[in-house]
Amino acid sequence: MAWVWFHRFGSPPHFYRLATRLAPWFGWPAAALCLAGLIGGLGLAPPDYQQGDGFRIIYVHAPVAWLSLMIYVVMASSAAVGLIWRMTVAYAVAASCAPIGASFTAVALATGMLWGRPMWGTYWVWDPRLTSELLLLFLYLGYMGLRNAIDDIGRADRASAVLAIVGVVNVPIIHYSVTWWNSLHQAPSVLKLGRPTMPAAMLIPLLLMLAGFTVYFVALLLTRARGELLRRERNAHWIAKALGATATGEG
């Protein structure tokens, strides 16, 4: 009985219908949260006592860095579910995560470099945090490259799932790299045990941005996963019905 929801969620027609219905409900709240976060972060938060206004890069850098890690965990978890239960929806979700995650990992690295130049005096150092984040980008690119290299979609799903699952070990390494090793990168100020070390005027806009980017990712994922499902479910009857229902929608 407890697994009924799991099996329903794993049904492609059910997931497609649900994703079609839910995607708009995530898009607009994401925009509202990010707008509120930007107003708070750029306009209302006081300058940092050490970094001045330069610290405001955190309001884009931290959310994209958070997405780069969270998306990888979602991708690897979905790939594992697909591998264990042979669930098409899970493979479609994993494949949809990769391009989104890769793009935000690249932005996290770029914004980190732009923040590092005035604070550390250099764009890049082979620091544990920066190096492990770069490795994360290579894992995303490897996952996508592997998928593209295999013509059979079933084999591509299984092979890339193994890579995603193995690579998940890099996620805690990235997160704890600043506490395990000497690092130029600052220690966690929000995602850590105990109270955040930021004052509320700085922290609230950051939390709004983190929430906004997370909700934005869900909206993107629902849109991309629908396309992935259509590519996998080649001759299924439900596709005709689903496309008929959305023909006059966002198409």
Add this chain to the structure above:
Amino acid sequence: MLKFMAMGGYARYLWPCYALTAAVVGLNIHWARRSLRAAQAEARRRLAGLKVAS
């Protein structure tokens, strides 16, 4: 306004971060919609082909 744009001397680092992030946020929306539209068009073509064949 000029003071705000100057961001205490960090404008040349701060605004490119925001511009890059905004561009990738927008591009991801565009890519996701384009990918879905392409999959829907391909599925429609396939369904039309099946009807003709039957």
